[in-house]
Amino acid sequence: MKILRVASHWSLVTGRETSDKRLATSDTFLSLLILLGILLRFTDLPVPELSTDEAQLALGKSAAWTPLAMQTIVFIQNIFGFETIVARGVSVVMGIITLPIIYLITEHLTNKKTALLATAIAAIFPSHILFSRLAYPSIYLCTAWLLTLLCFLKAKSSKNNLWLIALFLSAVTATFLKSQGLVFPLLLLFGEFISQIRQKRITNYSLFIIHYSFPVSTIILLSLMPVTFYILTHPGILATVLLYGGNMYGVSGAFQRLMELINAWQHTLSLFAIFAIISIGWWKRISWPIWMFLLTAFLTGYLLGPSHEYYSTHLVILSIPIALMFTRAKPIIKNLSLAILTVATIAFLGPSKFSPYVHPLYQQESYWTANADKINEVLKNDEEVMIMGYPGHHLRWYVKPKLLLGRYMNEEEWDGKILILKKDKLEVPEGSEVVYEDDTLVIY
Amino acid sequence: MKNRSIITCLILTILFSVPSLIRIPAMLPFIDSEVRAKAPLAIEEMRKNGFWMVNADIESITKEGGRVCYHWKHQYRSRFEFGEVEFITTCL
Numbered sequence: 001m002k003i004l005r006v007a008s009h010w011s012l013v014t015g016r017e018t019s020d021k022r023l024a025t026s027d028t029f030l031s032l033l034i035l036l037g038i039l040l041r042f043t044d045l046p047v048p049e050l051s052t053d054e055a056q057l058a059l060g061k062s063a064a065w066t067p068l069a070m071q072t073i074v075f076i077q078n079i080f081g082f083e084t085i086v087a088r089g090v091s092v093v094m095g096i097i098t099l100p101i102i103y104l105i106t107e108h109l110t111n112k113k114t115a116l117l118a119t120a121i122a123a124i125f126p127s128h129i130l131f132s133r134l135a136y137p138s139i140y141l142c143t144a145w146l147l148t149l150l151c152f153l154k155a156k157s158s159k160n161n162l163w164l165i166a167l168f169l170s171a172v173t174a175t176f177l178k179s180q181g182l183v184f185p186l187l188l189l190f191g192e193f194i195s196q197i198r199q200k201r202i203t204n205y206s207l208f209i210i211h212y213s214f215p216v217s218t219i220i221l222l223s224l225m226p227v228t229f230y231i232l233t234h235p236g237i238l239a240t241v242l243l244y245g246g247n248m249y250g251v252s253g254a255f256q257r258l259m260e261l262i263n264a265w266q267h268t269l270s271l272f273a274i275f276a277i278i279s280i281g282w283w284k285r286i287s288w289p290i291w292m293f294l295l296t297a298f299l300t301g302y303l304l305g306p307s308h309e310y311y312s313t314h315l316v317i318l319s320i321p322i323a324l325m326f327t328r329a330k331p332i333i334k335n336l337s338l339a340i341l342t343v344a345t346i347a348f349l350g351p352s353k354f355s356p357y358v359h360p361l362y363q364q365e366s367y368w369t370a371n372a373d374k375i376n377e378v379l380k381n382d383e384e385v386m387i388m389g390y391p392g393h394h395l396r397w398y399v400k401p402k403l404l405l406g407r408y409m410n411e412e413e414w415d416g417k418i419l420i421l422k423k424d425k426l427e428v429p430e431g432s433e434v435v436y437e438d439d440t441l442v443i444y
Numbered sequence: 445m446k447n448r449s450i451i452t453c454l455i456l457t458i459l460f461s462v463p464s465l466i467r468i469p470a471m472l473p474f475i476d477s478e479v480r481a482k483a484p485l486a487i488e489e490m491r492k493n494g495f496w497m498v499n500a501d502i503e504s505i506t507k508e509g510g511r512v513c514y515h516w517k518h519q520y521r522s523r524f525e526f527g528e529v530e531f532i533t534t535c536l
Contacts, residue, residue: 396522
């Protein structure tokens with residue numbers, strides 16, 4: 001801890017920006033970084049094939065999720081077409097919208113200069129760029145949560161009561177994008193409660209809920225009610241929690257979960273992880289709602305699937321403490337650090353044709369992009385195909401005929417074609433006529 | 445003014461909750477332990493048709509002749525088509 005304290009405060013003896021000219025250059029540099037970040041979010045959109053989770057979102061149906069993210073992406077695709085680039089294009093827009101929200105949050109807490117710096121860091125934040133390019137609801141949720149955070153900060157400090165309504169609407173939006181969207185508003189409510197106790201403003205706990213001296217708390221509580229009723233009347237969500245509870249969901253194997261989470265985060269953050277750790281000394285200067293956002297990022301990843309990289313999207317909030325740290329550094333150190341982080345991000349997430357260090361997702365050959373047409377040609381006369389094993393939802397994205405899940409069906413009663421994925425290690429019955437085979441699947 | 449904002453949000457809460465609240469009567473049978481116990485079996489019956497359960501929603505539950513009947517709405521979805529909506533009943 002002593003080393004970290006020293007590392008975080010070394011810059012106190014180094015000095016600050018003094019000339020307007022260096023300030024102007026710095027703003028231009030930061031603006032260019034923001035532009036770069038925006039461009040990187042558009043890079044290689046169609047390259048990786050759609051994953052199973054992306055396909056589930058793009059097809060707009062899951063009993064386990066609240067509906068708004070799915071309805072949004074289906075609405076957009078109904079206009080522009082059901083294409084990979086359209087599905088991911090919605091994420092790009094969400095990712096870009098995040099940047100001015102980060103600016104406004106940081107400006108509220110500090111000043112314009114630090115806000116621009118935080119926005120530039122967020123623009124080149126690798127996990128945020130990665131999931132701005134993929135059709136996962138995590139980017140939608142990150143944007144809605146950050147908007148909720150901004151509205152919360154404004155509602156607490158501003159006399160303009162429209163911020164209370166904005167807070168309500170942003171929190172409801174978050175809860176209806178994905179079921180876990182209620183985590184951050186819940187933690188804000190908890191944090192507000194603790195904050196009021198510490199300020200000794202709560203004397204009668206039983207009246208806390210309805211006490212109009214705490215309008216922000218009342219608003220957040222109201223915002224949680226529609227999703228509560230939704231979850232209670234749509235059994236699929238609770239059924240999914242029960243289905244995965246105890247293995248993917250929960251706290252079983254606590255230490256292993258933590259290691260998986262750290263591994264997933266360090267893989268997607270690359271050098272940003274180091275700067276985030278060094279900036280720990282500045283975290284105590286951040287107000288508690290930011291801590292709650294970070295806690296939300298940790299809890300959702302830890303409890304719901306530590307190996308899922310998409311939970312690292314929310315770590316973009318670390319751009320704020322990193323920016324605070326940089327504001328106290330000498331300009332040359334700040335600019336050199338930003339340059340290193342930029343180079344690391346370009347290497348990791350730049351155009352895959354030019355970088356050998358690009359994220360593995362962009363290094364893998366996209367099987368379905370290359371072979372879907374061939375497979376659909378083989379199946380062109382089939383209305384329905386039975387698929388055995390454990391196929392992902394992405395097969396419904398790439399395969400044209402209707403797919404019936406064969407593992408619960410009676411195979412002997414089926415007289416159409418059957419598709420098996422070789423990863424499931426299933427045998428083709430003797431005497432079957434194989435009509436197509438490659439390294440990934442067999443159709444007979 | 446703050447009270448007006450809170451009242452506005454209260455009205456919005458009710459409006460956003462209405463689509464869920466009108467489903468309560470249809471979901472009340474889940475209070476019955478027999479309904480809850482047979483629900484996984486009903487899902488297995490649906491799967492015997494080759495359905496991706498992600499495409500199915502439970503619409504209502506009734507008791508008929510001593511059996512629990514689950515009424516589903518199913519629509520196959522792929523990039524190429526959103527199939528016809530089917531209403532399926534599984535009784536156990």
